[in-house]
Amino acid sequence: MTATRTEPAAQADAWEELRTTALLGTDRRPLPAPAGSPALVAAATAVDRTDPATALLELAALTAVRRRAGARPGAVQPAGPAAPADPRPELPVAAARRLTVLLDGRSGSAGGTLANLTELLPQWLATARARGLRPPAALLPALLDSARARSELRGDAVALAGPLGRWLAERNPDWRFVLRTVTDAAGTGDPAVPTSTGDPTGTGDPGAVGDRAAPGDEHRIWHEGLFAERVTHLTRLRRTDPAAGLDLLRGTWTTERAEDRLLFLDALQDGLSPADEPFLEAALGDRSKNVRATAAELLSTLAGSALATRMAERARAAVRLAGTGRALLVTPPSECDAAMQRDGVAPKSPTGRGERAWWFGEIVAATPLRTWTDDTGLTPARLLGLPVGDAGPDGSGTDPADGTWTDDLREGWARAAVRQHDADWARALLGPAPRPGRDGRTARTAGAPAKLLAVLPAPERAAWTAAFIQAHGLGEAFQLLGACATPWTPPLSTAVVAALERAASSGTYPWSHSGVLGMTERALAPEAAPAVEALASDAAPDTAWAETFARLAGTLRFRAAMLAELDV
């Protein structure tokens, strides 16, 4: 109560006297003598003291009114630095309103004629971020609260919040995650949304303001920060100056705990180059098995690394082109020697498969894919077409077409293609896009198709998936669709709408496709709205499908309006 008030000590004392008397009671303690300023003393002296309790109340009233009327402000307090300016243009009015609505919809579900708005928030954030817009300051707290509750929003929300977001996070412990979130282009967000915006002001990504911290600060965060802050710091540094990041890590490496070493090592993925090889080679001798395995995996993606070369040697020993180039013969390793173990191959198969098959797969997955094409002069597709057989005890080969090792070899290649981001191999492994009418559910596709798809350029991914859906419907398409960039391309959207139409007419229920439908609401191209509306009006009224299509159409319109508002 007294913080806004600086009053003469005598007056404060007089009030304390009255308060003490009131606490104990006038039965136990006499009324204090009038004190304070002459005017107050004069007024207090005039109070009738016949009844001490009433007199105390009157004295207190006198003093309280005087205190209130004479309240004075407190002494100045330092306000601290202001938030750095944010040069990005502010959201258009309609888009700001939309954000208010989307953030407001974060609790509960009203059901009804539209998808849950909270599902559309990620897309809104990614788009607004890509457009280089800034939300009105008053909306930042709600935005940061949403991102606090939903970590998948953080990358985009923190980037959108910009320097003011960081300034707020330094003041509110609830938003500390902002300081630990890496926001530059590579780290987060939807692959379809361009995250570098060609910022005309030349200030770069405002989310990366922390990168400009003074060198002393960097030092401090690395040595004193929370673990997540240190990872963020290392990741940021790797993206701007990989060598400096490596130096920082090297400086404290021996003192870090094993779990921490593992995640720090993971951060080296960003900006990985031959310059990191000696450090990673050394990490192959680490005490922790997981650290060794991670170091080996990183080295295997460095095409020219010594580990990759060693793996290629092992691969050559295990696979041989025979029959003048008409078959591949496999001699899997007979033991997992110390050198292999040092290079990250676990001696025990974690999957329960045969140990030799396991070692073989590990070697193929860690071998640079170029080894195969360079050694044989064959394309990935040709290599995949060759029969694979066991080389047999004498190495002369049994029936080359017995296919014993086919799946293991393909699986290993598929893992390598994903690890090495090799689109040619991924394309060959996926095979041509399936065609309707044929049993194209390529028994031959190895690995997880969705992972292989993710290696391909976005348009190709969409085209392949569209063809798959045309051939096979939606039943197995969930993961493939998840690997496609949003919003889906018009051909992919058309394929999905057509598949939904077939599903509706074939008598299945919408809820057996609920996973795909949920994704569709977020990802279908808004241009598909008329087609979906047509489906809604064609469907038998008051059926589950009619409702599903109507809701989907409504959501598409909402999304179209939402995205249009962000065009400036």
Next chain:
Amino acid sequence: MEERWSTEHVLSLAPDAPSRKAAGKLSSPAPWSGTGTDGQALWGECKGSGSTPYRTVVELTTPAYRCSCPSRKFPCKHALGLLLLWSGSPEAVPAGGEPADWAADWLKERQERTEQAAERRTAKAEAAAADPAAARRRAEKRSARVAAGAQELRLRLADRIRHGLADDGAGRSGWEEVAARMVDAQAPGLATKVRELDHTAQGDLLEEYAMLHLLATAYGRVDELPEALGATVRARVGFTTETAELLTGPTVRDRWQVLGVRDTPDERLTTRRLWLRGAKTGRPALLLAFGRPGQAPDLALPTGQVLEAELAFHPGARPLRAVLGTRHGAPQPSDDAVPAGVSPAEALAGYGAAVAEDPWTESWPTVLTGVIPVHDVDGWHLTDGRDTLRLHRAGLPEPALWRLAAVSGGRPVTLFGECGHRGFTPVTVWDELGRPSGLTQ
């Protein structure tokens, strides 16, 4: 070109959070057709799940709403959705058209009803004035009951002081019963203050006892007080003046700028406070409006805008509370988006001046200018680089305070709120573009 309301203002009209959320879904052009506005009203048809669309009309000045949907919420999600659409996507609600027939019918009907209500009000006031003898007898009877209640309250307060406030049994509980006695004595103002004693921190108790004692004592001698102070005492004890009666008296016509609004819900009633300031007279005014659960309070004015209207003030030593009489046109954008304000030192001096006239003034509506909100270990403060005011939370939620911090970003802002002996309670902050943000929810 009329000024469209802010999203925040539209959402503040919603009776509850689910309505806000549902309205958000109806805020895109998709479900709407036949929309339009003539500056006084909005109308449009909203496609729902049924075959016939709902017809929605909003009359902007009051505002008032009409929708053919069966919702019991008021305003319904369609009315709010239409307002959101209008505020955010001007092109989706074309201006300058004539209302559709169904909209025009309702608007005309409504205008007639409003005129009839005004006539009834006048008639009622005249009727009350017609039998002055009966009115005086009733008033005397009530005065006597209130005086007895006030006297009893003085005794109760003195008793507790005699035994000591630290004595838990006597000092810390049991005021509910006394509050009920004050209700019986037709002194609802005293009852409310008494009820609050049960929730007052011990450190503040003596001050509250003393002010209540002062009020009860003052009522005992109300006829000896100067007329204006007497009116203040009567109002604080719980005598009210009917709106109709006030409006038959003198009114103040001005361009009233809306400085802020705060809703205080309890289980039965939501109380809305609207603070205004006259552009010509510089007078502050406080309007109250009420709403039952599921219904927004019946008066809504957009913060920052200006309404040319006549206000009638409740009598008192320091008139503040007023009722809205004749309006001259709809709310419009203000010439000066950001109101002129004072420094923290001047604000406290202003509050002190109010206390000098009405000692029970807890706070006074004040615009602060050039203050930076600061959050530190002691809580929130406002500083202008010379002086500091403590920020008094008064039920303000944490997110509102952080919204204040965000709008400021560590730079000086203009802030409207209530300045009192407990500190400054913010209501509205203006950003660097002069747009107001409410800080009350």
